[in-house]
Amino acid sequence: MALDSAKKREIIAKFGNDEKDTGSPAVQIALLTERINEINEHLQQHKHDHSSRLGLLKLVGQRKRLMRYLKRKDHDKYLEVITALNLRDRV
Structure with a gap:
């Protein structure tokens, strides 16, 4: 479930x-979003994998905290990140 290094380098770039x-918060948010998407795909096939579901909730909370921080510190970058990642502005 971990991201491969090529995908990480692409996101970091x-x-x-x-x-x-x-x-930087933008990179961390993007990496977390990619991991969240992969776990979501996994949970579509394995509906009873509760430990992965708990891990997913933990990652979502971590991403939410980072998004709140980025919104407070650099609002323009925050808007750029949520637009690029197709996320909602719910923070």
Whole structure:
């Protein structure tokens, strides 16, 4: 379920300031979104996998906290990220 390194590099290149920028909130939100999407696909097939469902809820909460932080600190970047990732503005 982990992201492969090529996919991670692609996301970091798209949302980061440079190729080593893995800690910025925008990159973290994008990586979490990709992991959330993969777990959602997994749960479509394995409906009774409750441990993955709990992990999904944890990731969603973490992404929500990062989105709240980014919205507060850099609203323009926040709008750019939610538009690129096709997320709703519910924070």
